Amino acid sequence: MDRIPVLKIGAALLVTIQVDLHDSVAMALEEDLSNLIVKSGAKGVLIDISALEIVDSFIGRTLANIASVARLLDAETVVVGMRPAVAITLVELGLSLPGVRTALNAERGMALIQARLSDSYGEPGAAGF
């Protein structure tokens, strides 16, 4: 498996990270996500990390990078399902993920993205949702 599947659900792109993010997998994910944001006009990226027991500095940086790229493409990134131990590790690593929003689970993350969508009323992309 060299690519993590990205699913389009409503106005969001959804990614579930289940495998170790090696260099090439992480780069492919960043590329796929940015292409899909542009192609689909998605307003949000939902990244589920509930399967991850360990988040090292590489994964932390990857998440922050994805969020930065998504923001430049006018999409918000929400990381969902973070385990408490992972949050503690991230802070200990000095990675507080600036610019990345979090939500307890996918449902709440989706609600965040929908709320952002309702705020951007009158926008052409918002009508189809």
Place this chain on the structure above:
Amino acid sequence: MDRIPVLKIGAALLVTIQVDLHDSVAMALEEDLSNLIVKSGAKGVLIDISALEIVDSFIGRTLANIASVARLLDAETVVVGMRPAVAITLVELGLSLPGVRTALNAERGMALIQARLSDSYGEPGAAGF
């Protein structure tokens, strides 16, 4: 990784299969899904297999089992993202996945589940969606 994460999105449970489904992983998935259907009152199960290049008879049987269990719990299973080669292999294996609905991608699968939800008007569970 011994468990595949299950996400609740709206009235559906979403699973993305990215790793090889060994016996124990498949059994854990079946168990998690059935528990979550009951707990959340989900009306549909969306299984994305776009990452799978090969589907053997074990995976085929697992998908069929999940669909049967879900139906008994009043939820519909939609398999999405199947590659053409996988469809050919499944038929060659004699597995046409009876009782499993399919859709080209997650978005269409979600639409199927929502359509089913709209049909079941007046049901207590349908109001919250």
